[in-house]
Amino acid sequence: MPKQTFFNLPEEKQKRIIDLAMDEFASHPYSKASLSRVVTRAGIAKGSMYQYFEDKKDLYIYLFDLAAREKMVYIQNHKGEENDNFYTALERILLAGTQFNLEHPKLSRIISNIMEPSGELVLQEIFERSKHMSYQYIHEMLSQAQENGSVRKDIDVSLAAYMLYSILGTGLLEYLLDVLNVSKHELLSDPEVSKRLNPEQIRSIISNTVNFIRNGLEGKSHD
Amino acid sequence: MPKQTFFNLPEEKQKRIIDLAMDEFASHPYSKASLSRVVTRAGIAKGSMYQYFEDKKDLYIYLFDLAAREKMVYIQNHKGEENDNFYTALERILLAGTQFNLEHPKLSRIISNIMEPSGELVLQEIFERSKHMSYQYIHEMLSQAQENGSVRKDIDVSLAAYMLYSILGTGLLEYLLDVLNVSKHELLSDPEVSKRLNPEQIRSIISNTVNFIRNGLEGKSHD
DNA sequence: CTATAATGTGACCAAGCGGTCATGTGACTT
DNA sequence: AAGTCACATGACCGCTTGGTCACATTATAG
Numbered sequence: 001m002p003k004q005t006f007f008n009l010p011e012e013k014q015k016r017i018i019d020l021a022m023d024e025f026a027s028h029p030y031s032k033a034s035l036s037r038v039v040t041r042a043g044i045a046k047g048s049m050y051q052y053f054e055d056k057k058d059l060y061i062y063l064f065d066l067a068a069r070e071k072m073v074y075i076q077n078h079k080g081e082e083n084d085n086f087y088t089a090l091e092r093i094l095l096a097g098t099q100f101n102l103e104h105p106k107l108s109r110i111i112s113n114i115m116e117p118s119g120e121l122v123l124q125e126i127f128e129r130s131k132h133m134s135y136q137y138i139h140e141m142l143s144q145a146q147e148n149g150s151v152r153k154d155i156d157v158s159l160a161a162y163m164l165y166s167i168l169g170t171g172l173l174e175y176l177l178d179v180l181n182v183s184k185h186e187l188l189s190d191p192e193v194s195k196r197l198n199p200e201q202i203r204s205i206i207s208n209t210v211n212f213i214r215n216g217l218e219g220k221s222h223d
Numbered sequence: 224m225p226k227q228t229f230f231n232l233p234e235e236k237q238k239r240i241i242d243l244a245m246d247e248f249a250s251h252p253y254s255k256a257s258l259s260r261v262v263t264r265a266g267i268a269k270g271s272m273y274q275y276f277e278d279k280k281d282l283y284i285y286l287f288d289l290a291a292r293e294k295m296v297y298i299q300n301h302k303g304e305e306n307d308n309f310y311t312a313l314e315r316i317l318l319a320g321t322q323f324n325l326e327h328p329k330l331s332r333i334i335s336n337i338m339e340p341s342g343e344l345v346l347q348e349i350f351e352r353s354k355h356m357s358y359q360y361i362h363e364m365l366s367q368a369q370e371n372g373s374v375r376k377d378i379d380v381s382l383a384a385y386m387l388y389s390i391l392g393t394g395l396l397e398y399l400l401d402v403l404n405v406s407k408h409e410l411l412s413d414p415e416v417s418k419r420l421n422p423e424q425i426r427s428i429i430s431n432t433v434n435f436i437r438n439g440l441e442g443k444s445h446d
Numbered sequence: 447c448t449a450t451a452a453t454g455t456g457a458c459c460a461a462g463c464g465g466t467c468a469t470g471t472g473a474c475t476t
Numbered sequence: 477a478a479g480t481c482a483c484a485t486g487a488c489c490g491c492t493t494g495g496t497c498a499c500a501t502t503a504t505a506g
Contacts, residue, residue, distance in 0.1 A: 005483070029339065035464065045485040046465075056464065086442075116237055116252065116339065135355060142440075151440045156431050159398060166394030167386055175385040208379050212386060216439030217365075217374045218310075227455070260492065268455040270496075279494065447505100462493080469485070471484075476477100 016061070017042055018053070022173050025063055026109040027188055029116040030123060033060070057122055064114055067107035068130065076099045085111035086145035091210045092167065097204060101173050102194040105187040112169075131165075138214055164213065172209060176202065225285055229275035240265055240275070241286070247284055248331035250411055252339040253346060256283070271346075280345055287337055290330035291353065297323045309368035314433045321429060323362060324396050325417040328410040354388075361387050387436065395432060399425065 021043045035056055039046050045214045053059040064090060078096035080089065090174055096111045101108040144191040145151040151160075176210065180197050229237065234294050248256045258279055262269050265431045276282040301319035303312065324331040339352045362384040368374040374383075400407060410416055 163396040171389030173293050180325045208382050214441045216437045218437045219442035
């Protein structure tokens with residue numbers, strides 16, 4: 001956690017520091033992100049940074065936490081009714097997650113940058129923990145869906161949870177950016193770019209994704 | 224490419240250097256891999272390394288190339304007849320790829336470590352190129368399968384290719400290691416660990432994976 | 447034995463990093 | 477006016493990195 005000193009700062013200054021730090025940790029994996037660069041850009045002294053945060057880890061964990069919370073809230077707000085059909089719910093969550101990634105590319109990258117092996121076991125633990133949470137969540141959804149018949153009984157729920165996790169985690173965003181002809185770098189540096197994207201196209205891609213998850217490559221299509 | 228000097232070396236020495244370099248680049252992403260560490264372990268002078276290779280990139284690209292070739296050959300040798308059913312072929316390829324990853328964890332890691340953003344555009348290009356190749360290969364398989372009816376017509380082949388790519392690339396190995404209760408680190412440091420794994424279990428997981436890809440979560444199972 | 451070419455070497459360099467600390471500054475108390 | 481406390485500062489430290497280079501060593505050849 002940041003030191004009290006940080007929270008005593010005028011909000012504007014807090015925000016400026018956090019913003020620039022987010023920039024840095026979004027555009028570089030943890031081990032390459034540089035505090036020196038952040039303080040230079042923020043126009044403050046190196047020493048000040050260490051009056052606000054314990055160390056580099058402390059700062060990154062704080063940023064990660066902010067980003068992860070914001071994403072959870074975002075998805076929670078967009079996920080619709082509790083009693084939705086499993087596939088409808090899945091589609092909503094996918095859509096919400098994707099929208100978040102497009103609207104908040106920095107936060108999205110800060111979250112996903114925790115995957116990089118840094119040698120710091122604290123970070124690895126956080127990564128494991130957050131992975132476990134997502135995985136658990138999907139697993140739970142799948143189990144329920146299996147009970148009420150939306151998912152056939154002979155599906156191995158653990159395996160399926162992992163597959164969904166890997167599709168949701170990396171595959172879909174990559175594909176979207178590819179199709180929309182936008183590089184990750186562009187998305188990061190130009191916050192306007194996501195507004196140029198065609199929402200209908202995104203919807204359609206996600207709908208196709210869920211259709212694939214539901215019916216596979218060989219099965220019949222639904223409408 | 225390595226300099227001629229490197230190829231003039233006694234084969235034993237070449238091999239020792241390559242082995243240790245593989246160790247290093249498998250256990251650290253490119254930007255954190257250290258030549259200093261390699262030369263120390265290899266018992267040679269820093270300067271010698273630069274008589275063998277142009278620079279760090281040169282070395283890594285060479286290692287990547289070796290690993291990628293070996294993996295391609297491995298899969299080629301295990302993929303079975305040309306006129307296989309699409310899903311059978313997919314299963315064979317998946318199995319071969321997985322076996323390779325388990326039997327040659329170092330090579331596997333060197334290959335996947337190219338994904339890390341390093342700031343070096345040469346590496347990024349190589350990454351893009353290799354991604355494109357895999358993607359293209361899957362795309363081609365899918366298109367053929369769609370023509371002969373193994374894949375339904377309303378599947379978006381590009382999207383499906385991406386999904387398969389992300390499942391094959393990361394999801395499956397992660398899941399396997401998780402189920403088999405082996406950490407990536409263990410797999411790297413102990414070459415014997417892969418022999419303790421139950422081949423039947425692996426087969427079964429891959430079979431389930433293909434079944435999921437084929438029939439989705441809702442559809443009927445095949446045997 | 448000598449000359450030439452090929453290899454090996456490790457001290458050295460500049461750059462970058464995370465992190466420290468003695469010192470300075472300004473506001474609020476007493 | 478004196479003292480106290482929170483905050484700001486940037487030179488500085490130790491360390492590691494990729495990469496260089498003048499020199500030593502060895503092998504080959506005449």
